[in-house]
Amino acid sequence: MAEEGGRSFARRNQLLDIEKQVHKWWTEGDVFRAEPKESPPKVGEKFFGNFPFPYMNGYLHLGHAFSLSKLEFAAAYHRLRGARVLLPFAFHCTGMPRKASADKLSREISRFGNPPVFPVVKEEESVETEVKVKAEGNQGLPGGNFKGKKSKVLAKTGGVKYQWEIMRSYGLSDEEIARFTDPYYWLTYFPPLAVEDMKEFGLGCDWRRTFITTDMNPYFDSFVRWQMRKLKASGKIVKDLRYTVYSPLDGQPCADHDRASGEGVIPQEYTLIKMEVLPPFPPKMSVLEGKKVYLAAATLRPETMYGQTNAWVLPEGKYGAFEINDTEVFVLTYKAALNLAYQRLSRIPEKPSCLLELSGQDLIGLPLRSPLAFNKTIYTLPMLSVLTEKGTGIVTSVPSDSPDDYMALHDLKSKPAFRAKFGVKDEWVLPFEIVPIINHPDFGDRSAERICIEKKIKSQNERDKLDEAKKTIYKGGFYEGTMIVGEFAGMKVQEAKGLIRSNLLEMNQAVIYSEPEKKVMSRSGDECVVALTDQWYLTYGESEWRKAAEECLASINLYSDETRHGFEHTLSWLNQWACSRNFGLGTRIPWDEDFLVESLSDSTVYMAYYTGTFLAERGHVW
Numbered sequence: 001m002a003e004e005g006g007r008s009f010a011r012r013n014q015l016l017d018i019e020k021q022v023h024k025w026w027t028e029g030d031v032f033r034a035e036p037k038e039s040p041p042k043v044g045e046k047f048f049g050n051f052p053f054p055y056m057n058g059y060l061h062l063g064h065a066f067s068l069s070k071l072e073f074a075a076a077y078h079r080l081r082g083a084r085v086l087l088p089f090a091f092h093c094t095g096m097p098r099k100a101s102a103d104k105l106s107r108e109i110s111r112f113g114n115p116p117v118f119p120v121v122k123e124e125e126s127v128e129t130e131v132k133v134k135a136e137g138n139q140g141l142p143g144g145n146f147k148g149k150k151s152k153v154l155a156k157t158g159g160v161k162y163q164w165e166i167m168r169s170y171g172l173s174d175e176e177i178a179r180f181t182d183p184y185y186w187l188t189y190f191p192p193l194a195v196e197d198m199k200e201f202g203l204g205c206d207w208r209r210t211f212i213t214t215d216m217n218p219y220f221d222s223f224v225r226w227q228m229r230k231l232k233a234s235g236k237i238v239k240d241l242r243y244t245v246y247s248p249l250d251g252q253p254c255a256d257h258d259r260a261s262g263e264g265v266i267p268q269e270y271t272l273i274k275m276e277v278l279p280p281f282p283p284k285m286s287v288l289e290g291k292k293v294y295l296a297a298a299t300l301r302p303e304t305m306y307g308q309t310n311a312w313v314l315p316e317g318k319y320g321a322f323e324i325n326d327t328e329v330f331v332l333t334y335k336a337a338l339n340l341a342y343q344r345l346s347r348i349p350e351k352p353s354c355l356l357e358l359s360g361q362d363l364i365g366l367p368l369r370s371p372l373a374f375n376k377t378i379y380t381l382p383m384l385s386v387l388t389e390k391g392t393g394i395v396t397s398v399p400s401d402s403p404d405d406y407m408a409l410h411d412l413k414s415k416p417a418f419r420a421k422f423g424v425k426d427e428w429v430l431p432f433e434i435v436p437i438i439n440h441p442d443f444g445d446r447s448a449e450r451i452c453i454e455k456k457i458k459s460q461n462e463r464d465k466l467d468e469a470k471k472t473i474y475k476g477g478f479y480e481g482t483m484i485v486g487e488f489a490g491m492k493v494q495e496a497k498g499l500i501r502s503n504l505l506e507m508n509q510a511v512i513y514s515e516p517e518k519k520v521m522s523r524s525g526d527e528c529v530v531a532l533t534d535q536w537y538l539t540y541g542e543s544e545w546r547k548a549a550e551e552c553l554a555s556i557n558l559y560s561d562e563t564r565h566g567f568e569h570t571l572s573w574l575n576q577w578a579c580s581r582n583f584g585l586g587t588r589i590p591w592d593e594d595f596l597v598e599s600l601s602d603s604t605v606y607m608a609y610y611t612g613t614f615l616a617e618r619g620h621v622w
Contacts, residue, residue: 023199032204034086046086047078050607053090055257056190056212057097059170060197068203075204088209088610089198091191093216094586095599096250096258100523102183104163109181115174116164183585187216208614213602214585219616223609224587224602228579231538232591236545237579239536243267243514244578246342246531247522248350253533253578254522257599262520266573267530270298271501272513273396275311275370277331278377284362287355288321288329295368295380296330298391298513301478302504303497304398306485307437308373309409310429312383312395315422317360319393323347329355331363332392339515342531360386360393364422370396371509372486372500374435379428383408385460392513399448400434401477403469406448407460438493440473441480447473533578536589538601541575577601 026032049071054064075087108116167177179185191212198205215221231237245267247254256263274294281288295311313319321329322337324345330337337352347353366380378397385404386395399406412419412429419429436445443450451469460466481493487503488496504510520528539545549571558564580595587602589595 019202023202026204027199032085032087032206033208034084034206037084041084044081044083046084047075048607049075049085049087050610051089053092053213053603053606054194055095055097056091056093056186056194057101058166058190060194065201068198068201072201072203079204085204086610087203087205089195089203089205089207090209090211090213090606090610091194092213092599092603093187093191094213094584094597094602095581096254096523096584098183098186099584100250100258101163102181102186103524105167105177106181108162108164109178114178116162118162118165184216187212187214187585206614209610211609211613211617213587213606215587216585217617219613220606220609221587223606224597225590227602227605228587228597229590236539236542237536238539238576239534240576241532241534242537242576242578243269243343243530244533244535245516245520245528246533247524247526247528248338248342249524249526250522250583252581252583253531253535253598254520254528255578255598255600258523259528260521260523260525262516262518262528265516265518265520267514268517269512269514270300270391271302271504272330272392272511273297273299273302273305273371273504274330274509274511275368275378275394275396278367278369282362282366284358285321285356291329292327293321293329293331295363295366295394296332296336296392296513297394297396298336299396301398301401301497302501302510303483303488303493304401304437305370305372305396305500305504306374307398307400307435308370308378308396309375309399309405309432309435310378310381310397311368311370312386312397312405312408313360313363313380314384314386314388314393315360315364315382317386317388317393319358319360319363320352320354321356321358323353323355330392331358332394333388335389336392336513336515339529340513342529343512343514344532345511345513361422364424365428371504371507374485375432378432381409381412381424381428382422383460385463391515398437400436400446401438401440401448401473403448403452403457403466403473404460406434406452407457407462407466410452411460435485437483437485438477438481439484440477442476443473445484447477535578536580536592536595537576538579540577546571 051068051071054060071087075085079085112118164177167180168174180189195207195210211217211220213220213224228237244253245255245265246252247258250258273296275297277285277293277295279289281293285293297311299305318333319331320334320337321331322340324330324340325347330340334352334354337346337354340346341348341350341352360382363380364382368378368380369376370378381397383395385408386393397405397409399409409429409432412424419426434446434449438447439445440447448469451473455465455469457465457469478493483489483491483493483496486500488499501510505512514530516528516530522528553564553567553571558567577600579598579601580589580592581598582595584596584599586596586599589597
């Protein structure tokens with residue numbers, strides 16, 4: 001009787017023996033081989049199951065097995081009912097992961113030797129990194145309830161810093177790991193092991209149909225090239241300049257499957273208001289004399305610029321004066337300057353050119369001339385809640401319609417000690433009153449003041465109350481509010497917004513600025529920006545194509561409202577999708593071979609490839 005540690009495992013071992021015998025019968029009988037019959041099947045007489053083919057940058061894990069078990073159960077059920085079942089399985093090797101991991105190994109060898117000797121990381125640093133990863137892992141998913149519930153970041157990294165250590169955790173020797181510096185070696189190593197794992201799992205698969213992607217498989221490569229030519233011929237692929245989440249380290253757009261964190265995050269577009277700094281400049285900024293210097297404030301509400309009373313900065317914030325071109329300088333954070341540099345708004349392309357480092361305190365008291373403002377001169381003032389990780393770190397102040405601005409200005413006006421703390425002169429604050437600009441259907445033309453009084457908000461530090469107040473008035477003000485000043489007085493705010501923004505851009509009083517709506521980290525380990533890139537795009541948002549997709553979705557039985565809502569949500573935001581990359585593994589775009597087909601764009605119709613792949617490849621998979 002088999003015993004381990006005094007316990008008997010005879011029954012378990014007997015089950016394992018039975019399992020091995022059954023696997024042998026399945027293999028010898030080729031029982032999962034799917035063949036067509038002479039007559040077409042009737043409804044219910046066939047079942048084609050597809051599992052999203054997994055990335056081959058490591059072993060399959062328990063998550064794959066859990067998800068696959070649902071499909072395996074369904075296939076077995078239909079097989080028992082007499083249906084002809086086709087259940088294939090393939091391996092996705094396109095894109096960044098293998099190339100990024102291979103490059104990481106190469107960098108680690110160059111820095112630490114072969115095999116590498118890594119610096120010792122203190123335990124508390126390791127714990128701190130893991131906590132940070134957990135905190136960031138599920139940020140930035142699109143709105144609605146259809147979100148991933150757990151962080152995928154730890155699953156992708158295992159909490160280990162170095163790629164070599166990740167490979168060691170697989171049980172690989174240092175000699176073997178060194179071979180993975182060739183990205184194509186990953187494609188020959190992991191897929192055969194995955195097949196054996198799936199056989200042990202008991203997957204009822206027709207293994208004749210398995211394949212890998214990328215140009216390493218000339219048959220699938222040809223299939224994708226055909227697909228791309230077909231889409232281009234039908235006008236579904238265009239080349240254009242678009243704002244795209246971008247990895248500076250990789251030098252290309254960073255789609256969801258290229259990210260370590262920030263899946264689902266898209267570019268957030270702002271209007272960057274050019275608030276001109278009036279001379280004479282203070283001594284610290286004297287090196288900027290002769291240039292046009294602007295505080296660059298990012299706003300989502302350009303239609304409210306008529307009501308500006310001041311600009312806000314974070315006193316302890318870190319800012320810089322960055323060259324935008326030969327004559328203009330923007331004062332903002334380095335992070336914002338980096339985004340602008342990749343949006344063709346830097347004297348040196350893709351590299352911020354900082355002429356002067358500044359603190360928020362250095363900026364307090366600067367006189368400004370700001371577009372559309374009824375106040376001809378306004379001043380830069382301190383605000384303790386300014387976020388330097390979001391936007392530019394420079395914020396416009398419109399106390400008529402912003403509860404935050406109203407309370408911050410109220411604090412400065414009513415608290416002389418607060419003004420003195422930051423060196424704020426009375427004339428920078430006291431003369432400035434609310435400028436009514438929008439009539440709110442529920443709160444009148446001084447909506448921020450009224451709601452702050454109603455909610456008994458006493459200071460700018462009452463964050464919860466201010467957030468609630470903002471939420472209450474912003475929606476009504478935008479959708480139902482009416483402009484009462486300016487060229488578009490009498491027009492609904494939501495109609496006037498675009499017109500006012502266009503005027504600001506045409507008069508060169510503003511520029512477009514975009515950044516990731518939340519933090520995005522690429523698999524290569526750098527923080528992503530938003531870049532203005534010349535790329536090939538799939539026009540998923542085209543009205544007729546979207547309508548056809550929505551009609552198709554409506555006809556499908558998805559068995560779950562949650563699943564349907566997930567598809568509907570994706571269709572609602574999916575617009576132009578960058579389908580080209582210039583880094584990684586994959587298929588070259590047939591008419592522009594400087595680019596590769598992006599990893600999600602080569603995996604939309606691969607299910608059709610299963611039906612005939614074995615006839616072409618004849619077992620030559622890897």
